[in-house]
Amino acid sequence: MTKKNNDIEITAGKPIYGGKCLSEYEGKKVMLERALPGEKVVAYIKKKKKGYIEASAKEILERSPHRIESECKYYPTCGGCKLRDVDYDYQTWIKEEVVRDCVERIGKVKDYKFLPIVKADNSSHYRNKMEFTFSEERYYMSKDEPFDQDNFSLGFHAPKFYSKVIDVEYCYHQPELLNEIYKSLRDILKSSGLEPYNITKHTGFLRYLVIRITTENNVMINLVTKSRELDIISSIADQLKSKHPEIISFMNTINKGLSSTAYGEETILIQGNDIITDFIGDYKFEISSNSFFQVNPDQTHKLYDKIVEFAELKGNENVLDLYCGVGTIAIYINKLVRSVTGFELVEEAVINAQKNAELNSITNCKFVSGDLMNLAKEGEIFKEIFDIIITDPPRDGMHPKVVQSIIDSGVSKIVYVSCNPSTFARDVQLFEMGGYKLKIVQPVDMFPHTYHVETVGLLLKQ
Numbered sequence: 001m002t003k004k005n006n007d008i009e010i011t012a013g014k015p016i017y018g019g020k021c022l023s024e025y026e027g028k029k030v031m032l033e034r035a036l037p038g039e040k041v042v043a044y045i046k047k048k049k050k051g052y053i054e055a056s057a058k059e060i061l062e063r064s065p066h067r068i069e070s071e072c073k074y075y076p077t078c079g080g081c082k083l084r085d086v087d088y089d090y091q092t093w094i095k096e097e098v099v100r101d102c103v104e105r106i107g108k109v110k111d112y113k114f115l116p117i118v119k120a121d122n123s124s125h126y127r128n129k130m131e132f133t134f135s136e137e138r139y140y141m142s143k144d145e146p147f148d149q150d151n152f153s154l155g156f157h158a159p160k161f162y163s164k165v166i167d168v169e170y171c172y173h174q175p176e177l178l179n180e181i182y183k184s185l186r187d188i189l190k191s192s193g194l195e196p197y198n199i200t201k202h203t204g205f206l207r208y209l210v211i212r213i214t215t216e217n218n219v220m221i222n223l224v225t226k227s228r229e230l231d232i233i234s235s236i237a238d239q240l241k242s243k244h245p246e247i248i249s250f251m252n253t254i255n256k257g258l259s260s261t262a263y264g265e266e267t268i269l270i271q272g273n274d275i276i277t278d279f280i281g282d283y284k285f286e287i288s289s290n291s292f293f294q295v296n297p298d299q300t301h302k303l304y305d306k307i308v309e310f311a312e313l314k315g316n317e318n319v320l321d322l323y324c325g326v327g328t329i330a331i332y333i334n335k336l337v338r339s340v341t342g343f344e345l346v347e348e349a350v351i352n353a354q355k356n357a358e359l360n361s362i363t364n365c366k367f368v369s370g371d372l373m374n375l376a377k378e379g380e381i382f383k384e385i386f387d388i389i390i391t392d393p394p395r396d397g398m399h400p401k402v403v404q405s406i407i408d409s410g411v412s413k414i415v416y417v418s419c420n421p422s423t424f425a426r427d428v429q430l431f432e433m434g435g436y437k438l439k440i441v442q443p444v445d446m447f448p449h450t451y452h453v454e455t456v457g458l459l460l461k462q
């Protein structure tokens with residue numbers, strides 16, 4: 001019986017986007033979570049939708065040979081990793097299959113070249129930025145976990161719980177140095193008596209902790225609090241700095257509001273500099289506490305090298321860099337082209353991009369702020385003629401109006417960088433209907449142990 005909450009015995013089919021397997025039960029399609037292809041599982045039905053069922057495995061009857069022991073005691077409850085108990089080669093095979101499935105099933109693309117995924121050399125300790133949440137309400141992962149008298153929790157939101165946080169002492173995503181600093185700061189804060197935030201009552205002081213590390217092991221801390229208590233934060237920063245001289249920036253963001261984000265009304269410099277400097281290839285970038293910056297530095301230059309390879313730059317091209325963030329792609333390719341024009345929604349990122357260009361003595365890149373959907377509607381993107389377009393949209397992909405304006409421009413070459421293969425495939429179909437052909441697809445693993453995958457695609461005008 002396929003009723004909600006009923007258990008079914010099912011064999012997991014091929015992997016599809018979102019960490020799921022496409023399976024079948026009594027002639028109905030099942031999107032099955034928490035199972036690997038080929039595994040026989042008992043799953044409970046989460047939702048019945050028109051045409052398919054959503055189910056989640058709760059017991060594995062026949063294990064995949066690719067399952068391994070996870071070294072992390074918070075896995076899988078914490079939700080930060082979905083594949084930590086799967087061997088790395090198989091993780092990357094899953095990602096390849098997911099990208100291929102999206103391109104062929106959603107994008108309806110035929111006759112294209114699919115390149116093997118670019119794997120990561122380090123599948124753990126790769127992230128250069130981490131965000132942790134404070135809470136007065138701890139999520140207990142098991143009955144054996146000792147009760148915390150202090151009501152202090154710092155870690156990750158428990159899936160499906162609005163207010164509860166899993167108390168995390170160590171995270172395999174972050175480099176060892178960040179784990180050490182995280183532990184010291186956690187100990188200082190826990191013994192300080194400062195109250196963690198309670199999201200339901202909107203009480204407490206400590207809200208979020210954002211830590212960044214550069215490739216040269218310089219560290220920036222941003223403690224997000226509900227109110228302005230600069231003396232207290234300064235004393236915490238001093239205590240931490242005395243143990244960890246690698247900290248070159250200590251910031252304090254004040255978020256008095258109800259929004260559950262690590263952004264706030266003001267960000268105050270407590271100690272050191274208000275920026276840290278990092279490198280991609282030979283180029284340096286100034287990063288402020290709120291800037292977007294690629295989180296896996298080992299893989300970023302591999303991703304950007306693929307963009308360069310697909311674009312086959314000759315040196316005389318005028319390039320359009322859509323969704324340019326802090327200008328990293330534009331700056332990375334500046335010497336290989338005549339000019340780059342970047343467009344980006346976030347004004348602060350555009351200011352960073354301009355500063356980054358100056359920092360690297362670059363004069364052939366310019367950056368424009370605005371919402372690309374509006375700029376496309378108003379005909380503002382194609383005031384100049386471009387030879388190549390590089391586009392790197394957020395997870396939702398490109399607005400159809402932006403896709404249409406590119407098609408109307410008649411540009412001959414598009415390099416599409418995507419962090420969501422399903423919206424990539426959807427947009428590729430629009431480009432193919434508009435007279436372009438997807439020639440090559442290259443998955444890149446920027447986020448080991450998660451189901452996320454980056455894709456680079458080359459589209460040529462036919």
Ligand SMILES: C[S@@+](CC[C@H](N)C(=O)[O-])C[C@H]1O[C@@H](n2cnc3c(N)ncnc32)[C@H](O)[C@@H]1O
Nearest residue numbers: 323324325328344345346370371372392393394
């Ligand atoms: C995946 S990031 C790419 C950043 C950059 N290319 C890089 O490699 O670091 C996507 C960027 O698109 C920007 N963005 C999101 N929606 C946008 C919109 N409607 N118009 C312009 N930019 C947008 C985001 O602020 C973000 O910087």
